[in-house]
Amino acid sequence: MTDYAKPLPYPDADSAPYWQWAKQRELRMQRCADCHQVRFPPRPMCPACNSQRDEWVAMSGTGTIYSWIIVHPPVLPAFAAEAPYAVVLVQLDDDPGLRLVGAVSDIANEDLAAGIPVEVWFDDVTEEITLPKWRRRRA
Numbered sequence: 001m002t003d004y005a006k007p008l009p010y011p012d013a014d015s016a017p018y019w020q021w022a023k024q025r026e027l028r029m030q031r032c033a034d035c036h037q038v039r040f041p042p043r044p045m046c047p048a049c050n051s052q053r054d055e056w057v058a059m060s061g062t063g064t065i066y067s068w069i070i071v072h073p074p075v076l077p078a079f080a081a082e083a084p085y086a087v088v089l090v091q092l093d094d095d096p097g098l099r100l101v102g103a104v105s106d107i108a109n110e111d112l113a114a115g116i117p118v119e120v121w122f123d124d125v126t127e128e129i130t131l132p133k134w135r136r137r138r139a
């Protein structure tokens, strides 16, 4: 796994819990501890009520493809072998306002469509980083 040559996320003080939960195979999002609005990406202050209190809550891990793009060359050298590849925008079932960008692993580029039900899975790309990715929902 240490030969993973693609760019990696760089967890900071706000996003570190997201990556720690991903490593434990849980999709968790930061939620305001006062007004309970879930927010992404993680940040220190709630945009709805300005609270600086937060908590990390488990998401269902399911959603639907809201949109997508197909990435064609030229791309960063680390991704060249995979192009053309899809990047999807997944709308989480927990809250239609929550949309995550990610990779989809088992849907051909030409079969992508808005509304396809997907579920998260976790790809341990290095010892430190586990990437949440998406696949067609199985259950």
Ligand SMILES: [Zn+2]
Pocket: 032, 033, 034, 035, 036, 037, 046, 047, 048, 049, 050, 051
């Ligand atoms: Zn709030």
